[in-house]
Amino acid sequence: MGALERQKKEKEILTAAIQLFAIKGYYSTKMDEVAKRAKMSKGLIYFYYKNKEDLYMAVTKKAFEELKELFREVQKSKGKTGVDMVTLLIQNFISFTEENKMYHESILSFMGLMDQYNNEEKRKLMDPLILESPNFKQLLEIHHDPAKLGIQIISHGVRDGSMRPDLQPEITFYTIWSMMIGYERLRGPIEYENKEVKISQENWQTGFIKLIHDMLKGTVQSQRPKAIQGSLF
Amino acid sequence: MGALERQKKEKEILTAAIQLFAIKGYYSTKMDEVAKRAKMSKGLIYFYYKNKEDLYMAVTKKAFEELKELFREVQKSKGKTGVDMVTLLIQNFISFTEENKMYHESILSFMGLMDQYNNEEKRKLMDPLILESPNFKQLLEIHHDPAKLGIQIISHGVRDGSMRPDLQPEITFYTIWSMMIGYERLRGPIEYENKEVKISQENWQTGFIKLIHDMLKGTVQSQRPKAIQGSLF
DNA sequence: ATCATTTTTAAATAAAGTTCAATAAATTTA
DNA sequence: TAAATTTATTGAACTTTATTTAAAAATGAT
Numbered sequence: 357m358g359a360l361e362r363q364k365k366e367k368e369i370l371t372a373a374i375q376l377f378a379i380k381g382y383y384s385t386k387m388d389e390v391a392k393r394a395k396m397s398k399g400l401i402y403f404y405y406k407n408k409e410d411l412y413m414a415v416t417k418k419a420f421e422e423l424k425e426l427f428r429e430v431q432k433s434k435g436k437t438g439v440d441m442v443t444l445l446i447q448n449f450i451s452f453t454e455e456n457k458m459y460h461e462s463i464l465s466f467m468g469l470m471d472q473y474n475n476e477e478k479r480k481l482m483d484p485l486i487l488e489s490p491n492f493k494q495l496l497e498i499h500h501d502p503a504k505l506g507i508q509i510i511s512h513g514v515r516d517g518s519m520r521p522d523l524q525p526e527i528t529f530y531t532i533w534s535m536m537i538g539y540e541r542l543r544g545p546i547e548y549e550n551k552e553v554k555i556s557q558e559n560w561q562t563g564f565i566k567l568i569h570d571m572l573k574g575t576v577q578s579q580r581p582k583a584i585q586g587s588l589f
Numbered sequence: 590m591g592a593l594e595r596q597k598k599e600k601e602i603l604t605a606a607i608q609l610f611a612i613k614g615y616y617s618t619k620m621d622e623v624a625k626r627a628k629m630s631k632g633l634i635y636f637y638y639k640n641k642e643d644l645y646m647a648v649t650k651k652a653f654e655e656l657k658e659l660f661r662e663v664q665k666s667k668g669k670t671g672v673d674m675v676t677l678l679i680q681n682f683i684s685f686t687e688e689n690k691m692y693h694e695s696i697l698s699f700m701g702l703m704d705q706y707n708n709e710e711k712r713k714l715m716d717p718l719i720l721e722s723p724n725f726k727q728l729l730e731i732h733h734d735p736a737k738l739g740i741q742i743i744s745h746g747v748r749d750g751s752m753r754p755d756l757q758p759e760i761t762f763y764t765i766w767s768m769m770i771g772y773e774r775l776r777g778p779i780e781y782e783n784k785e786v787k788i789s790q791e792n793w794q795t796g797f798i799k800l801i802h803d804m805l806k807g808t809v810q811s812q813r814p815k816a817i818q819g820s821l822f
Numbered sequence: 823a824t825c826a827t828t829t830t831t832a833a834a835t836a837a838a839g840t841t842c843a844a845t846a847a848a849t850t851t852a
Numbered sequence: 853t854a855a856a857t858t859t860a861t862t863g864a865a866c867t868t869t870a871t872t873t874a875a876a877a878a879t880g881a882t
Contacts, residue, residue: 619837619838619839620838620839620840621838621839631839631840632840632841632842635839635840635841640839640840641839641840
């Protein structure tokens with residue numbers, strides 16, 4: 357009955373759930389399917405997780421943990437200026453969400469939940485199954501961790517002179533964080549039905565990162581002639 | 590049997606649905622409740638809307654229509670430079686989502702759907718109820734309308750010299766659009782449980798807009814001494 | 823080995839979206 | 853105007869699926 361045994365079982369369920377959520381999404385994934393994939397009876401899942409929402413929150417928790425790890429690695433990268441760390445952070449975040457679409461989805465939805473949770477009246481209307489979820493409660497404690505690291509990175513950039521000196525680290529970080537989140541929601545090549553306008557994913561990503569870079573520097577890096585305008589930095 | 594009569598009935602249902610979705614969210618709102626609020630039997634809703642998803646897509650469609658109207662009004666505002674139009678656009682968008690949290694939610698979730706829809710393999714795994722929804726099909730045709738107007742606004746700003754000449758309108762608009770979407774997802778005062786860091790909503794919004802402004806101008810507007818750093822522009 | 827506790831299962835329950843058959847109302851046709 | 857047909861409406865039946873539960877199996881302690 358050891359705690360290790362329990363952890364192992366929980367992980368088996370979680371792994372099955374993540375795979376299914378990633379393929380079919382939360383609502384299309386049935387508890388029957390999770391049980392089948394985890395090779396156990398449906399009832400047992402309820403022994404390890406309070407309900408389906410709790411299972412999803414466990415996924416979300418894992419997402420935030422990996423996100424924190426991603427931030428930490430960028431922060432630890434030696435010999436980089438602050439502004440270059442931000443560029444690296446964005447690139448890594450884009451890779452992260454590309455490989456773990458599911459995680460990004462869960463992070464997004466958790467942010468929506470936080471918006472409700474932080475408002476007294478709205479909190480009362482929240483799904484009780486979520487509020488009761490043990491994993492949700494744990495998320496309340498850790499979900500700011502990545503942001504804390506991000507703010508440190510901006511501070512570092514202001515101090516080392518690679519960013520505008522008037523930047524306020526908190527606001528600047530959350531602005532960039534907004535961009536990253538929004539970018540991921542829109543990601544993919546932009547195509548209109550009639551192909552009126554089309555932006556390749558590469559061009560958009562490059563342009564996106566360049567704009568953030570310029571914003572942090574406070575000056576446009578180079579005003580090149582039209583001909584080679586497309587190149588980066 | 591006039592089409593007008595039908596429109597009226599559809600509107601009654603839609604109004605009830607929007608109110609409930611706004612209060613309780615999509616999944617917590619039951620078709621029974623919608624029927625009750627719209628003062629009709631549950632079955633009748635299925636006469637006017639194909640299914641619950643279709644009803645939600647009708648809400649989303651309304652959201653995009655109002656969003657387009659918001660963009661258009663900004664574009665029509667006379668005597669404004671491009672960069673000021675963008676500032677106004679962001680301010681209006683923030684008001685819009687504040688008043689219509691529900692609409693913003695539906696816009697966000699639609700963007701998530703588009704990400705799936707634009708990928709052949711993922712499209713096959715989408716909920717058939719969504720793919721069959723007539724309102725979803727209509728959304729496919731109109732959802733780019735606001736963005737088209739936004740791109741025009743950026744072009745205008747580059748032409749009138751109020752923005753950096755090297756900006757690519759499409760990429761720049763979608764970057765700002767990302768920011769707006771992400772900002773709304775994070776919106777509200779940022780508080781850590783232990784109050785370690787706290788940003789008031791006002792400060793964040795002001796700082797957020799200023800950063801975009803600087804990004805578009807290409808130069809920092811003013812490097813004021815620390816003391817009055819908080820003020821805008 | 824027996825008892826208590828934990829783990830596991832399979833079936834029962836219940837909530838909610840969807841369908842359907844029957845009825846009422848409205849419109850068209852004769 | 854009366855009959856026929858189409859449209860609108862209802863309430864109950866159907867179906868799917870998350871959740872609960874009672875019982876059985878496994879595990880561990882005395």
